[in-house]
């Protein structure tokens with residue numbers, strides 16, 4: 287009988303892509319995907335540790351499987367990812383949920399096949415969380431689930447140690463993949479018919495720094511990928527403002543394949559708070575980069591991440607953030623309330639902000655950003671945009687996709703257009719997405 291699997295993924299695109307690797311390993315072993323979690327023979331939770339509520343969510347969902355495991359004793363449940371990589375979490379998980387069969391971390395995700403075999407052979411719980419990162423493994427198969435988009439890692443880990451962030455502790459130091467390996471993967475993806483490549487790294491701008499070779503930089507990589515023959519787009523994320531170079535801005539103009547879109551997390555609009563966050567740029571530095579981007583690429587779309595309620599953030603600091611948002615007029619922003627993470631520098635800071643104050647600030651920030659996004663969206667009315675059709679929304683009974691600027695667009699069609707570039711005339715604007723008709 288065919289064995290089946292189901293993977294629950296929390297967090298960022300990095301995790302989504304790592305789940306594609308876990309799925310690749312399972313497919314290689316003959317497993318097939320089960321839509322319904324209850325039908326699966328192997329269930330994996332690929333977790334996130336960036337915010338406390340993501341962890342609580344994962345704990346809740348793992349706990350909810352206790353009954354299922356009782357009724358299906360051969361079911362194998364695995365938990366991995368950033369949450370399990372933290373100190374003592376694996377132990378805590380095992381104590382709280384002894385029915386979990388395999389617990390592993392971010393550094394040994396590529397070893398999942400042997401961990402699974404070990405569990406099947408021993409019938410005992412397997413807990414293996416490596417302390418340190420290993421060399422990059424290029425052999426892990428991938429079962430891609432995001433057609434027509436394909437995720438491609440270019441770096442792993444992070445060296446930046448922003449004071450609020452757990453990533454460098456759970457994903458290790460920054461390691462770049464060899465340029466030839468990335469190019470080969472991209473060529474293969476294009477040959478397979480994918481229409482969008484999204485390059486992934488905690489900070490793609492510092493790609494290649496660990497090779498200490500002036501011919502291995504992110505702008506050079508970007509241009510080489512753009513030189514691959516075929517009809518496809520290139521996106522990349524995430525960018526650290528301190529490393530955004532003039533060369534990269536120029537490289538974005540090198541080819542129409544490179545989307546004129548950048549996600550540039552600012553986090554705060556006050557230089558004092560940015561310094562406390564160890565972001566290593568000031569408000570002025572950031573604004574200067576935005577000005578440069580807009581001057582060189584006039585139609586560029588810029589999105590950002592903004593955090594409120596960081597320790598010591600005063601009302602004045604927060605007003606600086608609102609002011610920066612008004613100046614930059616971001617096309618979109620992911621807004622968050624600061625979440626304390628054990629083991630980080632910020633967690634030990636005095637000056638933690640009261641929840642009610644943070645809640646009030648996030649509300650005001652969201653209102654401002656929504657207003658700006660709405661105004662920008664109105665500019666699209668009656669325009670024709672090229673959209674890469676990505677999916678079909680059953681609820682709206684419409685296809686959806688994104689334009690070069692990462693704006694979501696809905697449209698109707700009697701024909702399946704997933705994976706095709708289509709022109710859409712925008713008839714309805716105003717929200718975070720656009721609606722239009724095929725032309």
Ligand code: SF4
Nearest residue numbers: 444446447448451453
């Ligand atoms: S750059 Fe900062 S926020 Fe981003 S992953 Fe690294 S430490 Fe975390």
